[in-house]
Amino acid sequence: xRVVLDTNIFxxxxxxxxxxxxxxxxxxxxxxxxxxxIKTFIELxxxxxxxxxxxxxxxxxxxxxxxxNRLKNYSLIFPQPSKILIIxxxxxxDNYLLACARLSQASFIVSGDDHLLKLKEFHGISIVSPREFxxxxxx
Numbered sequence: 265x266r267v268v269l270d271t272n273i274f275x276x277x278x279x280x281x282x283x284x285x286x287x288x289x290x291x292x293x294x295x296x297x298x299x300x301x302i303k304t305f306i307e308l309x310x311x312x313x314x315x316x317x318x319x320x321x322x323x324x325x326x327x328x329x330x331x332x333n334r335l336k337n338y339s340l341i342f343p344q345p346s347k348i349l350i351i352x353x354x355x356x357x358d359n360y361l362l363a364c365a366r367l368s369q370a371s372f373i374v375s376g377d378d379h380l381l382k383l384k385e386f387h388g389i390s391i392v393s394p395r396e397f398x399x400x401x402x403x
Contacts, residue, residue, distance in 0.1 A: 265401075266340065267296045268365040270375035271308050273394060278312070278331070279320035283394040287374060291338050295401055298339045299368035304360055305341055308332075342367050351386070352379045365389045372397060 269287065277284035290296045300308070312321070312328045321328055345363045352358040358379050365373050366387050373391045375381060380391050392400065 265296050265372070266299050266368055266370040267397075268299050268304075268361055268368065268370045268373045270361060270373070270377055270380065271304075271311050272376045273374055274308055275311060275317070276376065276394075278324065279317060283398060284376070286398055287394045290401060291335070294338070298335065299364060299370050300339055300341045301344050301360065301364045301367065302341060303344050304364050305336075305339075307357070307360070340368060351383070355379045362386050372400070 273284045273287055276282065277286075277288040287296075291298055309328075309332055311317075312332070324331075342364065345367055348359050348363050350356065350359055351362055355377070358377060361373060361375070361380065364370070366389065370389055373380060373386070373389060374394055374397045375391065376393060381393060383391050385391055
């Protein structure tokens with residue numbers, strides 16, 4: 265099942281655990297295939313290396329480089345679409361996730377972001393919280 269995971273799922277799952285970590289575990293279990301555009305993957309990489317997460321990175325038993333390399337092996341990475349529709353005006357970066365989901369024909373966008381969650385769906389793609397996604401995958 266193709267999914268677009270918001271960067272907040274990766275940050276929360278890697279650095280803080282909880283439900284987002286369970287969602288990330290689905291990747292290695294091959295229950296989901298994360299989808300990115302080149303831009304969304306670079307944004308994830310930039311965020312994981314941000315100075316504000318230095319302490320959390322140092323607590324990991326692996327490097328972010330190793331994590332990203334493994335993630336690439338499990339993922340589909342698409343070229344950047346030529347046009348991005350502005351659906352969410354409050355946070356323009358969210359529009360890149362919507363474009364990625366449409367381009368990759370994802371089944372779900374998983375996010376903790378209220379701007380995305382309030383849409384509920386986009387072009388037939390369900391937008392759900394990590395908790396909702398866990399329930400769906402467990403069925």
